[in-house]
Amino acid sequence: MAMSMYTASVPPLIRCLNNLAGILEKGAAHAESQGIDPSALINFRLLPDTFPLSKQVQIASAVARKGVARLAGMDAPSIEDNEA
Template sequence: MTISMYQASIPVSIRTLNNLVSILEKGATYAETKKIDPSVLINSRLSPDMFPLSKQVQIASDIVNRGAARLAGIEPTQFEDNETTFPQLIDRIHQTISGLNTFKPEQIDGSEERTITLKLGDKTIDFQGMPFLLSFVLPNLYFHVTTAYDILRHCGVELGKQDFLGQP
């Protein structure tokens, strides 16, 4: 049995983003229950030189949104990166999932060797589709979702491994 580029990208990204929504909902509930200003959690970071929770969520959203569009050979939807509340962050993830749900397998499948050029700062990096997905998009998605999880866990939100993995 083989796995297609679509199967390796879209359903996996949607599942991970849905898990992130659940993690954020637990963060919002924790803030409300403990009477903590939600902005404290949203602006928390693991280290002074790391991005806060809000940016971790925005990057997770952007990486799969832009990744899927590049694999499909189309322009990605742009987000403003102006979310400051849990409901806004959750809504952004829902918008990203809605966008991912519009992709059809035939748009993504066959992109294994498509040349994808990224401008990262002052560098330009060329990828072929499969390495782009497997060594750039998915690792970045997992990194930023894990970091969002870790920030909330560090702040005291009761999260466990199953929150990250989701239900089978």
């Protein structure tokens, strides 16, 4: 049975990004309930040699955006990764 590249890539990417959104919402709720400044979590690094959470979220969204564009044979839209 043949599977399209769309079926093999887009639904898993959507699921991963939805899971990431859920994790971020839980983190925001935890920060609020504990009286923690959310920017402390956004700038947090699990280890000193890792990117902060904000950069990891940017990378996850860029992988999805650029990967799907490449599968479609298109150039990925250029988006500045400067949001906080």
